[in-house]
Amino acid sequence: MERMSLQLPNFVVVDDEPNVCAMLQRYLVRRGCGVRTATTLEDGRRMLEESPTDILLVDFRFAWGTGDELAKWALSTGRASSAYCMTGNPEPSVVVSAVRAGCSDVLPKPLELARIDQMIEACSTEVTTNLGDWMSAIAPNIYGTDPEFLAQLRIVRDAADTNSTILIMGESGTGKELVARAIHDASLRAHGPFIPMNCAAVPDALLEGELFGHTKGAFTGAHASRDGRFLAASKGTLFLDEIGDMPASAQAKLLRVLEDRSVTPLGSEVPIEADVRIVAATNKDLDDLAAQGQFRADLLFRLSVIVIRLPPLRDRPGDIVPLARRFVVAANERLQREVEGLDPGAERVLGEHTWPGNVRELSNVIERAVILKKKGLITPRELALRLARTPSTPGLRPAQTNREDAAPVRGPRPVSVSAPSTLSGGEIAEGGDERESLNLRSHIDRLERELISMALERTKGNRTEAAALLGLNRTTLLEKLRRASAT
Template sequence: MTTPELHIGIPSAYTPSVTLDAPFDVLRAITRRLATTDDLGSVLQSITQALVQRADAAVARVFLLMGDDECEYCRRRIEAGEQTRSTERALHLVLSAEVIDDAGAFHRIPVDSLFPVAVALRLGEPSLVDDWRELPPGMLDPRVTRIWRRHGIVGLAAYPLAVRGESLGAIGYVARRAITRTEYEVLGVFADQAAMAIKGAFLFRELERHRDRLQAENAYLQDELRADLVDVGGFDHIVGESPALRAVLRRVRQVASVETTVLITGETGTGKELVARAIHERSARASRPLIKINCGAIPQGVVESELFGHEKGAFTGALQRRVGRFELADKGSLFMDEVGELPLDTQVKLLRVLQEREFERVGSATPIAVDVRLVAATNRDLEREVAEGRFRADLYYRLNVFPIRIPPLRERPSDIPLLVRHFLAHFQRKLAKPLRAMDPASMEQLQRYPWPGNIRELQNVLERACVLATEPVVKLAEPLRMPASRVSKTGADTAPITTLDESERAHIRRALAAANGRVHGPAGAAVLLGVNPSTLRSRMQKLGIGRGSPS
């Protein structure tokens, strides 16, 4: 479990609210504070300040066992290039009360060092030294003994901080005289109080993290439920019996039960999300949600926030902490549609999550570990994207472990009657009309049409026909038009060669002209071109094509 980040410290001019002479009065006061505040820093501050108020006391310190990334002070030094990141956990100073000037020279103490707090943590036992100067040479770190000698330190005491066998850190105490047995016993009680306060703070922060995640997950699932209730697609099942579709479902069964990353490829509207859901529902993660994100529908400036979340104040408009899709999908599956639309810098971070299974929210350097099964989808040719430098080769190889290609509808015309029957049943319920069958001539036309928009286009055509139907046998509302992209290319071989941008610009303009300037909708240019509307808008903006006119 990742240690929650602690923001605690002692003010430079701290004055205790009450002067305490008897140690048990101190203990009672700290116990009261522990029971009435959730401020860990305040409790630890009371403990360390009470300890150094004893006569000839010099330093009282609290260290926590954590990684460099979990320590705010070390993170700042690492980011500034003043410290090298270590993968080993160490004792990090989180609070200190002291009356000597340079006792703060050691912030990070390795667990295997000779510092008394490190020895207490390592052995799991407290230690009391009446006079450190009488110890054999080599038992203490010479760097700290030089400081102690300069300031006249004599007695040492250290207690491990632990709760139910879990090591949390250590508390250290030094004085200019021998430490009495009573002081040593009180230090032990203080250590127990500090350990309980620290563990309570950890649990509270972990509870907060899970609460935030559950709230975000609940909001996400509520949105999904509302979308299902108003969904015009009726995609409750994968419909079809063609050999091409059977081959797809066979691959789904092969990969669903293992943790392999899947890359689903296919044209727009072929049902990539349905295949992703089928993989999830046949996996061991079926009890957890399938979280979805359409990478092509998110502005580039916020795509990392959507994927990884952000901290409050991470950027303008970040008014509160946000849980990202990866965190929502922990122990479940994440479906990343249009993954080919991700910016290159985000591709780097996605690759790191897949390799190391951890990420940081935007505005934070604290890593969050996740266990996510990724299913990605794209209608792009990613091999070509890699060759042209628009997609990282290492990420492509990481995603393309188990590819599944979904055939377009024109490659499985035998499934069209089954799909028509499925949609008619759906629209009969939705529209409360006695819709029984499709007109034979219309059915023949449906099976001849190439369906550039695939099943989604078929669904829209059938819904329009059902809305206009006045009798149980449904007829097409209007003849199906061949898209501009499939018009005969007569004379193309003799046309002058133009740049790729010029060719693409002309092609998009022809599609806009055929769609009467519309980008969205069943007869829009995006459907004619077989691309996502957001992808088409992005290309139009890059090529300088205005939305107001196809010319």
């Protein structure tokens, strides 16, 4: 597969005013673009002969010749992908000459930097198209046009064909396993196995045996030797999901594996070579955990050779409706339905939702809507049935963890946070009278405790993420937790 260039566009600037060249060079370098400058048409042509460019910016009038001549030559010979003429006198004859030469536009002086930004964006769009071709071939289930999301996918593409360890960070439902599979499928290990393992789903006492294997008799119930996930993933990729939940003892052994590239099964003293690439993922802030002593800093360094940070869906508003349309098509095929798409009201509802469950939640919402609608256009009615059950802070039980940063809030067990049912006028608080049930402050305090508990559960005890979900800063959340613990 041909490897596409990921660089921002390169510029050649040709202008007989050195201050114009210097200004553009400073600005383009700050934007991360490559730039070469020349003050004569001859030097500009020589630069392009030595190496072509993405964008040629050339002044129109020179002492000997005009810039449209250089632009026409550069475009016709492939020495520039696009060209723009600059002029302090944008009279019609100049514009006509530049357009006939193939220039995309004529830029009046003094230059507007916003117009330069548009050029960069336009050229980056072409780069994005190339990235889209790569995604279609390797990861057709991954879609996005958000600039930050695409920037992370470019890192994925660049790192995929190496053996470097990769850490994928992102909230639940952002597509971490899909990205991990794309890394494997685009790697030199694509012919080998892809072995996923959720570190949070295996009891601590069994995790080391699952990872590293064990010999017969290594522990009670070990009636036969068994290879662990590391050996099962030999010559392939081992995907360690929720690595932030890995216990300290397993962290130490994983660090040794990464350093020595060998695995010692439980009950054995003989190391076995482990030809495995590690891709890890987490929805926790490992830097915070390392600072608190909950995660080994040396292991974090080993895992963070390449870091992918997947943005939450709420930070990709332009991707919500296009993703939903793709999910409608997929659900139609899978469920044998004939839903035509989304009506404008449904698209508006989707855009207004905060999507705490991210892309996974959106997929589930659309699947349910397709099931209910069967054919025609999905309306807010079909979506509301699902969205009513997914408030921005989901109703989940309090976080159960012994981490200081994730101490559960004391208070009642969370219930569905629906204002009409929680604050209905006829509801009597347990053990109280009607006057107590109508006390606004007590209801607000109870609702606040429930929302905090839900946010902590949603973020698996990470107070920084919980504060973000609640729209609070971390200090405010900690103060509320202290007050709740004191009551």
